[in-house]
Amino acid sequence: MSTFDPAAGLRPTDATLSARAYLQALWRRRDFAVAMPAETIRSRHQNTFLGNVWHLGNPLLTVGVYLIVFGGLLGADRGIDNYLLWLTVGVFTYRLTSSSVLGGSTAITSNQGLMRALKFPRALLPISVVIGEILTFGFELAAIAVVAVATGQGLSSRLLALPFVLAVHTMLNLGGAFIAARLSDGFRDMQQIIPFLFRLLQFVSGVMYPIGRYADSDHAWLHRFVVWNPIVHILEMYRWVFMAAPVDVPAALLSIGTSAAVLVFGFRFFVAAEHRYGRP
Amino acid sequence: MSEPAPVAEGHTPLSLRVSDVHIDYEVFGDRRAGLRSRFADRNASGRSLVHAVRGVSFDVTEGESVGVMGSNGSGKSTLLAAIAGVLPVTSGEILVADEPKLMGVGGALIGSASGYRNIRLGCLAIGMSADEVDERIDDLVAFTELGDAIHRPLNTYSSGMRARVYFVVATALTPRILLIDEALAVGDRHFRRKSRERIAEIIGAAGTLLMVNHSLGELANYCERGIWLEQGEIRADGPMDDVVAAYSVDD
Incomplete structure (x- = not known):
């Protein structure tokens, strides 16, 4: 009787999970990570007359704007074959990165109620955001396919490489979302800053025009930045998939490594502050 | 009365141990310091520190149901959130036998x-x-x-x-530790009866209930033990009737 310890078997309520246990807890909730963003997407156009038509209508209208501005008014092909397709691929894939990171920046701050009500690994929230953006990207991929067919480019067996490119892209986006989530939880001002960073980054990532052309020896810093910026090369990979545009293979390999590094760093950076999320 | 209630006789294992828990948190006052002074001195940022819970200790055994009372701002909800593990403690320790489930109106x-x-x-x-x-x-x-x-x-x-x-x-x-923060107070009589049955089921299955409610009658309906919290400190801890009596006298 004297050896009985009533407190045996108790553990701290906020015990830090091992990396393995944390990942297992995340995996157990994988259905949530899809159901939550699917819910948001389902309700996105529910107040409109055309409803779900807008999922595809929105990206198609975006292409329409580019068609009018660049095709009709400016008449500029900028030395690129099928500039409309080139631009469409660039804009939508870049949007996937910027929305993932921007969404990540509000993943923690806008779900305080959920976090106070239920206990779950907080990384689930940025992951849900990124999955939601990938679902949205699905409609944009359809719009890209429409443009590819309409412009005579057509679709090829290179599409088989699309899941791989998307996987690399997702590593980068998820890592970025994790970093943005922690930064803006600690410093809300980040949510104002991040959109400007991405607007700036857009002009040096080869979204609207081939940045490589300007990154010559006269602009050594730009050249270095273009080599190291994974977005430039991920966009190139997408353009290879859809229009057989040339890919700088060493730079592409480097971007795969960079994206993986961003994911690993981002995850660790996010989880290190796990206890702080959701406090009043 | 401020001593922790003795652990039930025999070999009933604990489901929860709160030892010397302090919880402070920073809040932004409604008058924030100007940008210049914020840069000059980080402490002048208009934040103030709230000592919500100050050195609270108690043990709860399996199958026990505890009602927590106290005036508004006495730290009840903060304590429950900390036990749930959704709010970090500043010092002290909270040990649990299983992951607590928190049910609050704020969530x-x-x-x-x-x-x-x-x-x-x-x-x-x-x-x-x-x-x-x-x-x-x-x-x-x-x-x-x-x-x-x-x-x-x-x-x-x-x-x-x-x-x-x-x-x-x-x-x-069927959580082994259920924390209810005011949430049932807003239900109608029919649903309160239904939820009481479900909670009795949970306590019966070696579960533990910790409940915050402003209605002393409701607390007494659910809980056999009472804890009275005032300004973040335990004023009384014991059988529900005794604690309610002490609390009512103070009122």
């Missing part, structure tokens, strides 16, 4: 989604698989008795209707 799920989808998402978030949820969702929805309203967005619900949704999510997994 909004997803306002724009229907009650049905909130139940589904809530169950998924606490780690049920999609198959498990599909299997049980009809029962859970039936328990709420919300009828067609279950398909309306959560933010069109009254607080009582919302409480029903929270209740089925919080109790979906």
